[in-house]
Amino acid sequence: MRATLIYGVGDVRVQDEPDPVLQEPIDAVVRVLRSCICGSDLWPYESMPATEQGRRIGHKFLGVVEDVGSE
Numbered sequence: 001m002r003a004t005l006i007y008g009v010g011d012v013r014v015q016d017e018p019d020p021v022l023q024e025p026i027d028a029v030v031r032v033l034r035s036c037i038c039g040s041d042l043w044p045y046e047s048m049p050a051t052e053q054g055r056r057i058g059h060k061f062l063g064v065v066e067d068v069g070s071e
Contacts, residue, residue, distance in 0.1 A: 006057040008050035025071040030063040 003017040020029050038060050045057075 004057050005054035006044055006048055007052075007054040008048055009046060011050070012045065012057065013054065022067060022069050025069040027069045028065055029067040030061075031066050032061045032063045035061040 001017055001019050002014055004012060004014050005017075006012050022029060035058055037058065041057055041059070044055075
């Protein structure tokens with residue numbers, strides 16, 4: 001899957017990541033169709049210390065539920 005990760009101030013990258021899998025009974029896998037940036041996504045963009053592994057950024061999206069856990 002494609003994901004957006006932030007590695008530090010102004011360093012945002014779109015890259016390939018492993019496909020998600022269910023890990024817990026309450027999990028869901030959602031295929032994202034559309035996404036956007038909100039104001040809270042900009043806070044780390046201006047202040048996050050540099051990191052080698054990066055962290056996913058963005059939490060506003062429209063998607064389709066592809067799989068759900070047993071609960």
